[in-house]
Amino acid sequence: MSSPQSCDAPCFGAIGSPLSSFPEFLASNDIPTDLQAAAAIEKARTNLICFQHAIEPLTIRRTELEAVIPPIQRVPNEILADFFARCVDVTKPLDPMKGGAWVVSRVCHRWRAVALACPELWSHFVFPRKPIKHLQYFIQLQLERAPRPYPLFIRIQDHYTISQDVMDLFFAAHAQWEDVTLGSYRYFTQFVKRARSTLFPRLRKLEIYDNRTPRLFPRNADHLPIFDIVRSLPALTNLFMDLRNEYFTTQLRLPWFQLRHCTLRCFFAPDVLWILPLLPLSASVILRGTHDTKAPQAARTVSKISTLEFDNCTRLFTTTVLEVLHAPSLRKLVFSHGCSSAPAPNAVADFLNRSGCALEHLRIEGCLLSNAGVLEILERGSRHGARWTNELVRLDVHQITDLREMLEALGRGAEKGEMLVPNLRTLAVRGTSALEGVDVLALLKSRNPATVASELGQADLEAKNELRDQLLDAQEAIQAEMREAILNTPLCGPDVIAVWEKVQAPFLAKLVEWERGLTEEERALIEWTEEEARRADERAEKIFAEAMDLLVD
Structure with a gap:
């Protein structure tokens, strides 16, 4: 048996090396x-x-x-969700890679949870111009993220072709439809046929375009089927129909009696005169781009509508409708931008005189109607003692060549109480450049300095612009104080909404009090034009975009 061998150094020499400082x-x-x-x-x-x-x-x-x-x-989830709802543009076409809702749901776990809990981010379906891959999968996923009973907003344009499987997904969610645009014949046909047996309980706004052949309602076809969808649309109040390549037929039964806003494009005069009596009291009607046909002689057609607008209508069509129509409840009459020719002044005046309506607003824009034409309408009504000349409070005219003549005619007879429109409070003159040497305010105030307000649009006076700026600056100062107070207030905890409302309350009361102190002229000065409203929307979008950038950073 061999003896154990010795070593030069102890075998435990490396034991403490990782643990000891020495x-x-x-x-x-x-x-x-x-x-x-x-x-x-x-x-x-x-x-x-x-x-x-x-x-x-x-x-x-x-x-x-x-x-x-x-x-x-x-920041509470409720406010974060409000940021998302304001910053995400739901009107942009569906894009799972760049769409706002899809992007914010991929930032972090919390943002994803908040985004998925906001059905309003996923309830808009706007189809892009170019097809996208796996469309059916993304549509189905987005529908799951906007569960019932949240309303759906669908925009299907003519340039996009959707498979029947995708359309079936939408029809399966028919109970959620609220605002829908069907942009071609194939979708219009599918909807009408489905609506015969399917209820759309929430559908409030419907836009229908039919600009392709074949036609659903051929003009000379015999034994057309009846498409009765009145009971299928109990909530419909806003209807836009473009039958550019279609003849309207009474076989299509729609709930005309419950509409509040109705736009008819490319309709024939007989069809329009058949529809107008079916509309309810206070309905607003726009006739746009209609066909130039003469309606057969017919008895007086009575309609209870409150607003009637002719947009891009020919003189023949406008005259045909005005000669037959009788609208005793009319409050607003508009001949808007794009009219191919000016309406006949005698036809307009005779229509208003015959209707006996209490017209409050007459707007004639973009129709190339001369000073004499506008004054002829007013003078015909005044000579007949028509009710509408006494009730008219707002007159909008466009491209008047001689503003002095117009204002002098409106102010004539003030001493005797025999003015053309004695209760006129607002005169809007747009697109007028012939203001040199015209003291507009003096001419207007000669009528009734306490109630007259003027809005001169592009050719407004410099002094009025300065006053308008001062009024808007005063309003903005109050709003700036409110924003600063909100920013300086800690917003946290379960009662953040109540805290926010409490901070806003005194400033909102201050704004209300400031508005009450305005005169009629000052109110007219701060009334926003369409261009200013567009700029305000752009500023709001920029502010919310900056807020989103701050959150991301």
């Missing part, structure tokens, strides 16, 4: 010298000082981050 002494019985111990202590102190210097900037950086991150983290 591993070299564990291999021997020697203790560190004073010099070695002092050097080790000094090295430790040096390392500690270095660590302290490294910790100081990190501490400052942590403080800076804490000042930025907590406000974002403290």
